Amino acid sequence: MALNHRESGSQRGLLVALGLTICIMLVELVGGILSNSMSLLGDAGHMLVDVLALGISLFALNLAKRPATSARTFGLHRAEILAALANGTILILVSFFVFYASIQRLKSPPEIKSTLMIVIAVIGLIANLIGVILLRRDRHANLNVKGAFLHIVGDTISSVGVIAAGIIVSTTGFRLADPIMAIIIGIIILLGAVQLVRESTNILLESVPKNIDTDEVINTLKNIKGVKEIHDFHLWTITSGIYALSSHVMLDEEQINNAHEIIDLINRELKSKHGITHTTIQIEFERCDSCAQGLVCQISRSDHEQKEGEQNTHES
Secondary structure: OHHHHHHHHHHHHHHHHHHHHHHHHHHHHHHHHHHOOHHHHHHHHHHHHHHHHHHHHHHHHHHHOOOOOOOOOOOOOHHHHHHHHHHHHHHHHHHHHHHHHHHHHHHOOOOOOHHHHHHHHHHHHHHHHHHHHHHHOOOOOOHHHHHHHHHHHHHHHHHHHHHHHHHHHHHHOOOOHHHHHHHHHHHHHHHHHHHHHHHHHHHHOOOOOOOOOHHHHHHHHHOOOOEEEEEEEEEEEEEOOEEEEEEEEEEOHHHHHHHHHHHHHHHHHHHHHHOEEEEEEEEEOEEOOOOHHHOEEOOOHHHHHHHHHHHHHHHO
8 A cells, every 4th residue: 555655646747757857948939039048948848858757757667557367367567667777868868969069159150138037947946846846855765766757856957957058158258158058067967877778787687686795685695593505596676665585494493383473574674674565485405416516405294304204214
């Protein structure tokens, strides 16, 4: 239920942010034409990209709500990660476009109606700050929302840059302030985008979640009474905030009747200490010489008792 509440809050935030971004984009487009400000026109283009990115994020959230099927047993949770990867890639392309446009302006800075430029940028800044506030909380729980959040942050920084450039141009006449500020904005956008692409790629490659220490998880398992050995250990992220673990757990032979209780204890410890909610634990009791590379085989209680009986008969 908590997960559904989080998704509902994320969707509301994205919807409001999408509406604000569309309005700002139209205002900056008109303002850029009227003021002859390439900075505002460039920011309007940036907004258009953000509209597409927010739309992708909303679409991915709706896909993730679909139930699991026999063909997709985890459902479509990974759609959020694909959307985050797409958003990060779009941001990288936007940053390179900003660099290109800024270099062109450095060569030939245009005449700008700085007063109108500043007024439009201030309106954009206020709207972007509202979007940042709406998405700030959910960005930690959802990588897809984090991508949308970075787009809004990029817009906010861009608005501040446009305002600063407008003030410099109006007070000093130094028109190169506009492209210089744009390059700084592009660098900030690029840094956030690279981080987003790296995080989403790590999830798609099923790397260990960055906020979970593998050694600590293994120690948690080893410290449970009756656990003798851990191997074939795998830990990965299904989607933002949903972690999965599979492992072979070798128990002491005297714990053969307590296997179910130990599994329950393992699941409680993993959930409470590390936030891992999806687990597959294979319980084993003895090493098998016929296993490849000395892997531990699962032996049922009857098989174990039969083997002990054969060993006792041989010794007698």
